[in-house]
Amino acid sequence: MSKELSERKKRILHALVDLYISTGQPVSSSDIQSKYLPEVSSATVRSELSALEALGYIEQPHTSAGRVPLKAAYKFYVDSISSSQTGEASLTDRETEIIRDRFFKRLERIEDMSKAAAKIISDATNYTSFCVEKSSMDIEIEEVKLVPLKGRKAVVLIVTDKGMLANKAIDLSDDVKGEYVDAASTLLNKVFAGRNLLELENFDLSEIDVEIKGFKDILDEVLQILRIYVSSHTDTVVVEGALKMLDYPEYSSVEDAKSFLSVIEDRDSMAQILSDDGSIELSVRIGKEDNGVDRCAIVTAAYKVGDEVVGKAGVIGPERMDYKKVIGVLELMKKTMSAVVDGTDRRITDGHKED
Amino acid sequence: MSKELSERKKRILHALVDLYISTGQPVSSSDIQSKYLPEVSSATVRSELSALEALGYIEQPHTSAGRVPLKAAYKFYVDSISSSQTGEASLTDRETEIIRDRFFKRLERIEDMSKAAAKIISDATNYTSFCVEKSSMDIEIEEVKLVPLKGRKAVVLIVTDKGMLANKAIDLSDDVKGEYVDAASTLLNKVFAGRNLLELENFDLSEIDVEIKGFKDILDEVLQILRIYVSSHTDTVVVEGALKMLDYPEYSSVEDAKSFLSVIEDRDSMAQILSDDGSIELSVRIGKEDNGVDRCAIVTAAYKVGDEVVGKAGVIGPERMDYKKVIGVLELMKKTMSAVVDGTDRRITDGHKED
DNA sequence: GTTAGCAGTCAATGGGTGAGAGTGCTAAAA
DNA sequence: TTTTAGCACTCTCACCCATTGACTGCTAAC
Numbered sequence: 001m002s003k004e005l006s007e008r009k010k011r012i013l014h015a016l017v018d019l020y021i022s023t024g025q026p027v028s029s030s031d032i033q034s035k036y037l038p039e040v041s042s043a044t045v046r047s048e049l050s051a052l053e054a055l056g057y058i059e060q061p062h063t064s065a066g067r068v069p070l071k072a073a074y075k076f077y078v079d080s081i082s083s084s085q086t087g088e089a090s091l092t093d094r095e096t097e098i099i100r101d102r103f104f105k106r107l108e109r110i111e112d113m114s115k116a117a118a119k120i121i122s123d124a125t126n127y128t129s130f131c132v133e134k135s136s137m138d139i140e141i142e143e144v145k146l147v148p149l150k151g152r153k154a155v156v157l158i159v160t161d162k163g164m165l166a167n168k169a170i171d172l173s174d175d176v177k178g179e180y181v182d183a184a185s186t187l188l189n190k191v192f193a194g195r196n197l198l199e200l201e202n203f204d205l206s207e208i209d210v211e212i213k214g215f216k217d218i219l220d221e222v223l224q225i226l227r228i229y230v231s232s233h234t235d236t237v238v239v240e241g242a243l244k245m246l247d248y249p250e251y252s253s254v255e256d257a258k259s260f261l262s263v264i265e266d267r268d269s270m271a272q273i274l275s276d277d278g279s280i281e282l283s284v285r286i287g288k289e290d291n292g293v294d295r296c297a298i299v300t301a302a303y304k305v306g307d308e309v310v311g312k313a314g315v316i317g318p319e320r321m322d323y324k325k326v327i328g329v330l331e332l333m334k335k336t337m338s339a340v341v342d343g344t345d346r347r348i349t350d351g352h353k354e355d
Numbered sequence: 356m357s358k359e360l361s362e363r364k365k366r367i368l369h370a371l372v373d374l375y376i377s378t379g380q381p382v383s384s385s386d387i388q389s390k391y392l393p394e395v396s397s398a399t400v401r402s403e404l405s406a407l408e409a410l411g412y413i414e415q416p417h418t419s420a421g422r423v424p425l426k427a428a429y430k431f432y433v434d435s436i437s438s439s440q441t442g443e444a445s446l447t448d449r450e451t452e453i454i455r456d457r458f459f460k461r462l463e464r465i466e467d468m469s470k471a472a473a474k475i476i477s478d479a480t481n482y483t484s485f486c487v488e489k490s491s492m493d494i495e496i497e498e499v500k501l502v503p504l505k506g507r508k509a510v511v512l513i514v515t516d517k518g519m520l521a522n523k524a525i526d527l528s529d530d531v532k533g534e535y536v537d538a539a540s541t542l543l544n545k546v547f548a549g550r551n552l553l554e555l556e557n558f559d560l561s562e563i564d565v566e567i568k569g570f571k572d573i574l575d576e577v578l579q580i581l582r583i584y585v586s587s588h589t590d591t592v593v594v595e596g597a598l599k600m601l602d603y604p605e606y607s608s609v610e611d612a613k614s615f616l617s618v619i620e621d622r623d624s625m626a627q628i629l630s631d632d633g634s635i636e637l638s639v640r641i642g643k644e645d646n647g648v649d650r651c652a653i654v655t656a657a658y659k660v661g662d663e664v665v666g667k668a669g670v671i672g673p674e675r676m677d678y679k680k681v682i683g684v685l686e687l688m689k690k691t692m693s694a695v696v697d698g699t700d701r702r703i704t705d706g707h708k709e710d
Numbered sequence: 711g712t713t714a715g716c717a718g719t720c721a722a723t724g725g726g727t728g729a730g731a732g733t734g735c736t737a738a739a740a
Numbered sequence: 741t742t743t744t745a746g747c748a749c750t751c752t753c754a755c756c757c758a759t760t761g762a763c764t765g766c767t768a769a770c
Contacts (some may be wrong), residue, residue: 064720419751
């Protein structure tokens with residue numbers, strides 16, 4: 001904070017976080033000296049460490065213990081790795097290939113993308129992962145059709161530019177004559193075709209300048225179907241590997257585990273947490289004040305089409321997580337997913353790989 | 356086992372299980388004596404206890420500890436409560452009313468029944484609960500319709516006696532003429548209408564004695580839609596209150612908690628476990644050999660329509676669970692749900708309560 | 711500014727001890 | 741023969757204490 005650190009302090013801080021991430025134990029001056037700075041003595045490292053402690057980067061759990069990174073130290077660490085290189089370089093070519101491969105292999109239908117991505121991210125990083133699909137309401141109704149069935153039933157079909165939206169069987173109270181159905185279909189199309197789903201939220205039937213006559217019932221019915229769809233269609237959150245967090249000593253008490261899991265399992269609180277970071281491309285949030293989950297770090301990547309964020313993928317793990325790897329995996333997935341959503345890479349839409 | 360226990364042994368065994376269920380601690384002879392058998396001395400209880408130990412009902416964790424029930428003791432206990440009274444009597448009228456009330460209040464659409472029931476059972480008992488809905492394949496196709504849309508797209512609508520089944524937009528490669536669509540619709544109906552979904556599994560198009568001509572593509576398409584539906588439509592399992600198990604000291608180590616949760620979270624293994632008990636009306640399975648989950652008891656109730664099991668509801672908890680209450684709640688839910696599914700109690704199908 | 715050496719601090723470990731809980735056994739009473 | 745009171749025995753658990761080992765901070769020399 002405040003002023004720029006000396007080069008040696010930077011090296012020492014980086015070393016300390018590195019060591020702490022891999023061991024989870026407080027790091028001693030001699031550890032740092034022997035593994036990262038053989039050219040100086042441990043006493044020198046010690047004096048640098050007390051300086052860093054005064055600056056608020058690290059602390060000692062107790063007098064005779066080594067040092068543990070604080071939030072500021074993690075921030076510094078994350079900054080230094082994401083500026084020094086593109087994160088993806090932290091994965092070997094082989095790893096990159098395996099991940100890409102698994103992604104396309106699992107992807108038979110495009111709807112499974114979130115699930116597949118979450119699974120792969122969790123497997124590759126060994127942390128709990130999640131994916132959010134923003135359910136865009138920017139859907140245009142192309143066509144509404146009333147299809148008569150046997151008996152007095154009929155089906156309302158609503159076709160949109162993004163595919164089929166909803167269909168529902170309804171009872172027609174009147175006797176169904178072909179003319180009625182045809183007329184109703186025509187009317188429904190006049191009223192709804194070309195409209196956007198968002199417009200419908202405050203939509204008043206009486207504003208429409210078409211003849212409604214005996215069709216009010218059916219119009220209401222369709223409107224209700226659409227409204228139910230809009231209100232029920234919230235962002236979908238999928239979580240993978242929730243139990244992986246229990247492998248880390250940070251969460252080795254049942255109470256901690258329980259409080260973590262109860263947040264993770266609750267889709268609403270997850271959606272809340274994930275929406276907090278706006279639409280930053282790559283966001284790293286550490287600690288409860290930052291992300292709402294105690295003693296955790298959350299890394300999210302937003303994937304976009306054009307300028308619009310269409311979803312997010314991320315990892316939630318202990319503060320001392322392997323940021324290098326996580327950022328690498330997320331950047332790779334981000335690229336891959338953006339390409340698929342975008343249509344640049346359509347390997348899966350026809351059901352098989354091309355390469 | 357082997358021989359019938361003396362009346363006093365029965366009382367002592369019952370008392371021991373009762374005490375162990377409420378405290379979770381090994382039960383001493385004097386506990387039993389003071390709270391359940393004041394007319395004899397603790398020494399007498401002691402000698403009875405060693406007899407029961409020899410018979411395999413109970414054991415001592417170590418020499419100077421009290422006794423703990425074994426599986427045989429729980430079996431005895433469950434038998435004695437379910438024969439002595441109908442379990443439901445173990446709930447007060449007030450409790451019964453509250454549970455019924457909550458059930459109907461939550462139930463706005465019939466599809467939510469499993470979820471609602473699981474939630475209520477879990478809340479009422481404080482254990483992890485689950486519901487399984489058997490997805491019956493006994494569905495008859497009533498009508499197949501090919502509905503042309505704008506452009507070259509069309510929708511296949513499949514109507515069954517149980518409601519709408521599936522619909523899928525397809526591309527028609529040929530130019531779409533009204534006649535083609537009509538002819539195809541007629542053909543599709545000839546082929547599929549009146550058939551049961553189960554027949555379709557090994558269904559050979561060439562066996563059909565209608566003219567196929569140029570319609571093979573569309574027939575294949577529909578057949579595939581149906582097959583995908585059949586294969587993807589497995590029993591649905593919902594689980595509620597998975598984390599409640601962590602409140603019990605039996606699962607206070609993270610490893611135990613993890614192994615429990617990983618079984619519970621996995622729908623497949625749950626479905627497996629739950630199908631194991633056949634269609635017993637009320638099944639109590641204790642211990643790993645019995646139910647596949649370590650140090651747990653599983654109580655399930657099957658709800659039926661006529662003779663057919665259409666679903667199950669149950670509780671999974673520590674071996675020393677409050678069987679009385681659990682059995683009471685499950686019997687109540689079983690009655691209530693059977694009535695709803697059966698159609699005897701249709702309070703919810705028209706969207707509001709009647710009483 | 712850096713280093714070696716040393717004293718000081720603290721957590722963790724392990725052995726020892728005493729209290730408490732509960733049993734089994736035995737001999738006497740019912 | 742069954743039940744009971746009394747007592748010795750066993751085992752766990754909690755606590756204390758001393759020892760160990762891991763670090764640090766300080767100081768004086770380089």
